[in-house]
Amino acid sequence: MPVHEQGYRRIDERGQARMPAFLTMARSEIALLFSRKLLLSFVILPSLLPALGMMIAVYVVLQVIAQGDLPAGASTLAAGFLQQVGPDFYFLFFKIHASTFLLLWGAFVGADLIAGDRKTRALELYFTRPLGRFSYLGGKFCTLAFFLLLTTFVPGLLIWLFAVSIAPEEEGSMVVSQYLEATRHVPMAILYYSLIMTTSTCTLVLALSSLGKSWILVGALWGGYFLFSQIIYNIVRELTESRAAVFLSLKDSLLEVGEKLFRTGQGGDEWVRAAVALGVLFVLSLFILLRRIRVVETVS
């Protein structure tokens, strides 16, 4: 019986990889995640449902109600609805994401990204290649960031473009130029807010993922932090009747910064504390990652 089914072949002419190592890693991880049907069914597609619902709402408000031949009372109602398709409306989309889907993405996708590699000692295989830890971390970051941007930035911007494209012309109750004027800051707000939400979440989830070897444990840690920090903040807010302690909660810090970017909400300077809190979390997460993901980590 032959020992092997095929002889060894030396490579005659060695080509060059066209992609940076971190993108190669990210591409491979993304393809792997897309192949998981459960993840596709219970996280990716549900994350896109709010955007679909909001597009339908935009269509109903801007096309059916605004252009409809409505009785006097209904016209007032329609005008009220029209007011809703402004910055508040777009920010609502991100509020839904910050409240629910960040939790799901972190627990079911992010938690396993590094913990899984640590469990199977894949780091030993990765770092004996010409791969640095920044490339490794960059690949993991891009993987989670891709999905978060796919379900926040892309649909957020699509909703705005959809609204602009179907806003009634002169003969309707709204003029496109007026609508554009009222929401001109929205695309940039969507971009900046998506990036802030994605960066904060990705670094924190990856840092937590580097602490354990079980995605269930890391997922529970992430969920616990996410929910418990909100509970603490809400208790403090009720007791002090102030939003000054917003830095305690990741979700509320994100929302506070979001309100500033979308120019909505109650105003105040709490967004500065929230932004500082997010910055501190980012730096702390990076520190943890660089401490945990080391080449010598492969040695027990």
Next chain:
Amino acid sequence: MIISTLDLVVRFGSVQALGGITLSLEGGAVGLLGPNGAGKSTLIRALLGLHVPSAGSCRVLDLDVATRGREVRRRIGYLPERDAYLPDRNAVLALTLLGELSGLPFLEARRRAHEVLFFAGLGEARYRKVQTYSTGMRQRFKLAAALVHDPALIFLDEPTNGMDPAGREEMLELVRDLRRHGIHVVLSSHLLPDVEACCEHVVVMSEGRILTQGSIADLTRASGQGFVVALDGDAEPFVSRLVDRGREVTTHEDRSMRVVLPVDATTFEIFETAASCGLRLRRLEPEKRTLEEVFLRALEEDHHARA
């Protein structure tokens, strides 16, 4: 020169894992021998650039590991001692990624992944997730992972760990095959037969130091004064005469005996003694040491030197 180190020291806190290793290896198949904790794996990881030396320097394939670590890792392969695989991927996807990370373009990496999996005998199982593999298959997978980018030098850290005898023999045959294709091999093992089966050179280590090194042929060559002797007939008078002359004689169950002559004596003494006893010599050959004896003697000498 595939590997050269100069006073290489690696410390983990207060523990000195490697204590001033100076080594020069020309190439071929080299066995790293030593008991558990001898520093074999640490030496390999230092050569891979995974451990920063506390002192000294090392070069692999004429590249300084400290300054050109990535280039070194691009040109070498490594089979780790412990179980390691990429989670949730089948073997083809895992090796494609590892090939790309080693600098191959995607299509070439995919092609190589198939090739080396067939080479390692995992052709039929290449679309299975690696976590479903048996221990022996995972060892083969690690070998394929080390070869996917066609390295010039491959480090094998206990490659036959956990394999059954047939699988172990196949793994060693794969290693020998790599040598035939011009790939330099450094095989770390505490199993002497594995090293003996694959390597031409050996480095014996203990407690972070090199005890002895050289080609297996040289190390196992006769010391010059020990001989294996077999006679036709009753050997008792022959043994008595040699013992009377003060020679060291050890008889074995197979009726052969080990005769140690002094430095100034020649084999003529054995011929003469046998003739005087009316016996005919059936076998007379210089005594050859086994690798195991070389290994044990090196450990013993080190132990005495330290005592």
